[in-house]
Amino acid sequence: MKSRTLDEINDKIENRTANVFTAQELKDLIRNENAPKFEDVDVVTTGTCGIMSGTAAIFHLDIFEPGIFKRAKNIYLNGVPGFTGPCPNEWLGSIDTIVYGTSHSKIDPDYGGGFLFKDIIEGNEIDIEVESNDGKKFFSNITIENIPRAEMIGTRMAFKNYTAFINPSNNQVSSIFNAIPMEGNFKSFSFSGCGDINPLQNDPNMNIIKKGSKVLLNGSEGLVLGNGTRSSINKPNLMLSADMCQMSTDYFGGFKTAEGPEIFDSVALSIPVLNENILNNLMVINKDINLPIADIQGRHLPLSETNYSNVWDGYDERPQFNENKCVNCNDCLVEERCPTFAYSNEKGNKKLDTEKCFGCGMCSYSCISGAFEMNTGLVSIRIDENDYDIPIACRQSDIRRAKSLTNKLKKMIENREFKI
Ligand code: SF4
Numbered sequence: 416m417k418s419r420t421l422d423e424i425n426d427k428i429e430n431r432t433a434n435v436f437t438a439q440e441l442k443d444l445i446r447n448e449n450a451p452k453f454e455d456v457d458v459v460t461t462g463t464c465g466i467m468s469g470t471a472a473i474f475h476l477d478i479f480e481p482g483i484f485k486r487a488k489n490i491y492l493n494g495v496p497g498f499t500g501p502c503p504n505e506w507l508g509s510i511d512t513i514v515y516g517t518s519h520s521k522i523d524p525d526y527g528g529g530f531l532f533k534d535i536i537e538g539n540e541i542d543i544e545v546e547s548n549d550g551k552k553f554f555s556n557i558t559i560e561n562i563p564r565a566e567m568i569g570t571r572m573a574f575k576n577y578t579a580f581i582n583p584s585n586n587q588v589s590s591i592f593n594a595i596p597m598e599g600n601f602k603s604f605s606f607s608g609c610g611d612i613n614p615l616q617n618d619p620n621m622n623i624i625k626k627g628s629k630v631l632l633n634g635s636e637g638l639v640l641g642n643g644t645r646s647s648i649n650k651p652n653l654m655l656s657a658d659m660c661q662m663s664t665d666y667f668g669g670f671k672t673a674e675g676p677e678i679f680d681s682v683a684l685s686i687p688v689l690n691e692n693i694l695n696n697l698m699v700i701n702k703d704i705n706l707p708i709a710d711i712q713g714r715h716l717p718l719s720e721t722n723y724s725n726v727w728d729g730y731d732e733r734p735q736f737n738e739n740k741c742v743n744c745n746d747c748l749v750e751e752r753c754p755t756f757a758y759s760n761e762k763g764n765k766k767l768d769t770e771k772c773f774g775c776g777m778c779s780y781s782c783i784s785g786a787f788e789m790n791t792g793l794v795s796i797r798i799d800e801n802d803y804d805i806p807i808a809c810r811q812s813d814i815r816r817a818k819s820l821t822n823k824l825k826k827m828i829e830n831r832e833f834k835i
């Protein structure tokens with residue numbers, strides 16, 4: 416078996432002679448039956464972007480003057496609750512807090528941790544409400560300038576395998592796995608996962624990606640802390656951590672689901688091609704990756720299956736908005752349902768914010784007059800001798816952001832800004 420050492424690869428990177436591919440570049444070559452040989456590929460950058468419910472942030476907040484209260488008992492940031500401590504910071508006026516990406520604001524049901532984290536890193540002003548141990552309330556405003564330390568921890572991120580969902584019942588079902596309550600009678604399909612560019616799909620036995628590996632989490636260099644919670648040999652995922660202040664808000668944010676706001680993140684990892692076995696694992700393409708399909712009310716019982724080629728290959732990554740096709744409904748379903756608030760219509764000023772768009776497909780599924788065009792595909796399945804063609808209505812992963820982060824990691828490696 417042909418092999419090379421990590422030092423040899425690092426020497427080539429140093430001499431700018433390393434062949435670094437993004438996973439999407441490699442997969443395109445494989446699909447075109449032009450797969451590179453071992454000699455031609457040194458490093459492959461892989462990535463994923465999607466809802467990652469295990470995300471939390473640890474903040475140290477410099478808020479109040481010392482001596483104002485002994486310790487904080489409760490805290491809300493833009494109405495989103497945080498846990499105070501573990502350090503009580505007695506009489507310092509500063510607060511350590513842990514905030515979940517999935518926590519919901521007590522003020523606005525559509526706002527939560529994911530949106531808050533993005534607001535903080537964008538430098539927006541954040542309203543703070545604190546209740547002290549003796550029951551007094553204190554109010555203030557802060558920005559990122561008052562947060563000397565912010566670390567993101569993902570307790571389970573970048574799952575290798577996901578399940579897609581349909582709703583066979585007659586009633587709509589509310590779940591975090593769809594942006595709106597999922598219509599019954601097999602009317603829509605939701606799924607997660609970036610298929611063949613997903614890191615653990617390319618290193619299924621975790622030979623390379625393991626505790627101590629370096630990661631690009633939302634654009635910030637961080638570490639794999641180990642396996643994530645609920646990780647298993649067949650369904651591995653990762654626990655990750657990185658400095659939030661170094662993150663780019665292009666790569667994370669809030670995502671509204673039928674069960675309230677969640678958070679999405681982007682993760683990229685490099686795979687040094689140390690031997691031919693590692694390259695063989697990298698040869699996986701979307702059609703080889705199974706995607707089980709389950710009832711949204713029973714994800715442990717798959718009803719059917721498809722593969723990632725049927726949900727990604729050849730489909731649109733983003734919608735086109737044709738304003739002239741809009742018939743000005745009294746209540747615009749797109750504005751109501753868009754999970755990232757990318758589409759707005761304020762007093763007739765219709766705007767699709769492409770930076771906020773996640774490519775989920777909910778707009779083309781919902782718009783009654785075809786003003787949003789986006790081919791997200793149909794999944795054909797057979798259940799109990801019946802055939803169904805089910806439209807993909809909600810993607811909970813964003814392939815464009817995932818590709819963007821794998822590209823960023825490739826450039827960082829080539830520019831020697833990220834040491835593998
Ligand atoms: S649902 Fe479509 S047609 Fe109706 S207002 Fe919204 S964008 Fe326009």
Ligand code: SF4
Pocket residue numbers: 733734752753754755756757758767771772773774775776777778779
């Ligand atoms: S694809 Fe449509 S619904 Fe989804 S985030 Fe973009 S604009 Fe919003």
